[in-house]
Amino acid sequence: MTAHVKPKALTDYRTRDFRMLIDGVWTEGTGVIERVAPGHGSVVSRYPAGTKADAERAIAAARKAFDDGAWPTMTGAERSNVLLKAADLIAARTDELAFLDAVESGKPISQARGELGGAVDIWRYAAALARDLHGESYNTLGQGTLGVVLREAIGVVSIITPWNFPFLIVSQKLPFALAAGCTTVVKPSELTSGSTLVLGEILIEAGVPAGVVNIVTGTGLEVGAPMTTHPGVDMVSFTGSTAVGRLTMANAAQTLKKVSLELGGKNPQIVFPDANLDEFIDAAVFGAWFNAGECCNAGSRLILHRSIAGEVTERIADLSKKVRVGDPLDPQTQVGAIITPQHLEKIGVYVDNAAKAGASVALGGKALDLGLGQFMGPTILSGVTPDMAVAREEVFGPVLSVLTFETTDEATHIANAIDYGLSAGVWSRDFDTCLTIGRKVRAGTIWMNTFMDGAPELPFGGYRQSGLGRELGRHAVEDYTETKTLNMHMGSRTNWWMPR
Numbered sequence: 001m002t003a004h005v006k007p008k009a010l011t012d013y014r015t016r017d018f019r020m021l022i023d024g025v026w027t028e029g030t031g032v033i034e035r036v037a038p039g040h041g042s043v044v045s046r047y048p049a050g051t052k053a054d055a056e057r058a059i060a061a062a063r064k065a066f067d068d069g070a071w072p073t074m075t076g077a078e079r080s081n082v083l084l085k086a087a088d089l090i091a092a093r094t095d096e097l098a099f100l101d102a103v104e105s106g107k108p109i110s111q112a113r114g115e116l117g118g119a120v121d122i123w124r125y126a127a128a129l130a131r132d133l134h135g136e137s138y139n140t141l142g143q144g145t146l147g148v149v150l151r152e153a154i155g156v157v158s159i160i161t162p163w164n165f166p167f168l169i170v171s172q173k174l175p176f177a178l179a180a181g182c183t184t185v186v187k188p189s190e191l192t193s194g195s196t197l198v199l200g201e202i203l204i205e206a207g208v209p210a211g212v213v214n215i216v217t218g219t220g221l222e223v224g225a226p227m228t229t230h231p232g233v234d235m236v237s238f239t240g241s242t243a244v245g246r247l248t249m250a251n252a253a254q255t256l257k258k259v260s261l262e263l264g265g266k267n268p269q270i271v272f273p274d275a276n277l278d279e280f281i282d283a284a285v286f287g288a289w290f291n292a293g294e295c296c297n298a299g300s301r302l303i304l305h306r307s308i309a310g311e312v313t314e315r316i317a318d319l320s321k322k323v324r325v326g327d328p329l330d331p332q333t334q335v336g337a338i339i340t341p342q343h344l345e346k347i348g349v350y351v352d353n354a355a356k357a358g359a360s361v362a363l364g365g366k367a368l369d370l371g372l373g374q375f376m377g378p379t380i381l382s383g384v385t386p387d388m389a390v391a392r393e394e395v396f397g398p399v400l401s402v403l404t405f406e407t408t409d410e411a412t413h414i415a416n417a418i419d420y421g422l423s424a425g426v427w428s429r430d431f432d433t434c435l436t437i438g439r440k441v442r443a444g445t446i447w448m449n450t451f452m453d454g455a456p457e458l459p460f461g462g463y464r465q466s467g468l469g470r471e472l473g474r475h476a477v478e479d480y481t482e483t484k485t486l487n488m489h490m491g492s493r494t495n496w497w498m499p500r
Ligand code: NDP
Pocket: 160, 161, 162, 163, 164, 165, 187, 188, 189, 190, 191, 218, 219, 220, 221, 223, 224, 225, 228, 239, 240, 241, 242, 244, 245, 247, 248, 262, 263, 264, 265, 295, 296, 394, 396, 422, 462, 466, 467
């Protein structure tokens, strides 16, 4: 049994009606999308069901704001000040934004507040970078030549985000695009659009001109797809599943747009017998159950040295039983609801198939009935082998697969023998062991004796089918730029044409 917190019905809550933002105007849709709170079972938000025509109007507005508007030509300091003001306004509306993310996505309110704090920090970091965006100069090309390499905003950027970290993920993209001087069309997930639409209000108040940020709600097929094919868009920044990421890249290829993709992960934590196991057990529980495992960075594969596998699995199961699962709005809750009933079913199928393939269910394995909403408690599968689907595919739920190894080579082989390469953890007190794993595992982030730590200064993204490009870090603004060479000549040129 795990610890449960029964959800309380949202009896006092008035469903919020949102409009979308196109060219500075709050716009109704022709239809409405209703969001049922996954932890409470009642409708919490209604967003416009945007259409292809809405997406095209938003792209046209962003195009005009880029080609003729003030935003791209402002000084870096001016854009930076707007971003700093936005950060202050986000901080001031933390309660409202965290509440929306918690009820719409089902994540625990305490965690949603933490994500808002992280987002504010990212907006401030992007504001600092806005003032430091610069190119290069070459004064070494001879007396007659000066080379200047400019960084120019790439243009109109489509930003498409998923449901699992609604406010945090848009904050990993939008402030950097704005810092560079780009204009944007943003499409949040149809399941969790509320906080992104509030962000639209914040950006207007902060001084972002009309058309610079457009937010169109609706489905991926209706609104997202045109944002990846339209010739008026210069770049697509997408976070979501690998399947849709692949499609996005193919769509963008028709007009050769730049793409930046943050996709799925199946992240290993490799644990050696000399590790500080007390520290690791807590990190394993955090890595696996944070955001109910609906996290691209989830530490969903443990690769344990055979000599400690039994003891470690038992200790992880014992601690997991104390993790509080339930009402996203209870401040004590650590694991909230599962995003949709269909997704809960998909997670269950993974567990059932793993059991059929020979894995043992060491903890959980079934949906929890807490009266309202849909929940699943921590589920641990032991005896998982590298060939099983549950060891290779992203379950995106609270399901932890335990595998074992004997040698360092075997551990790295298991870690690398899948299609993903987003992140990984290694646990050992031996420096050589950590560094060997750190160098050999092919993933965008390797945590050593910790897990899922981050900072705006540190680039984030995946190898192989976990994505393309990096977010955050000091190059994040450059990602939203084009490079232009100014090749300048002084004095007389050596003529090409010679008289005979
Ligand atoms: P999806 O890939 O289904 O959706 C992501 C976004 O793309 C949504 O806004 C969706 O719209 C939109 N979309 C869907 N189809 C299209 C299309 N044909 N063209 C353009 N846009 C489209 O992912 P989920 O929302 O289900 O999120 C979960 C997935 O995201 C997981 O697999 C996870 O690994 C990954 N993820 C990766 C992260 C990373 O940084 N690496 C971070 C977070 C999540 P809609 O759903 O509204 O119809």
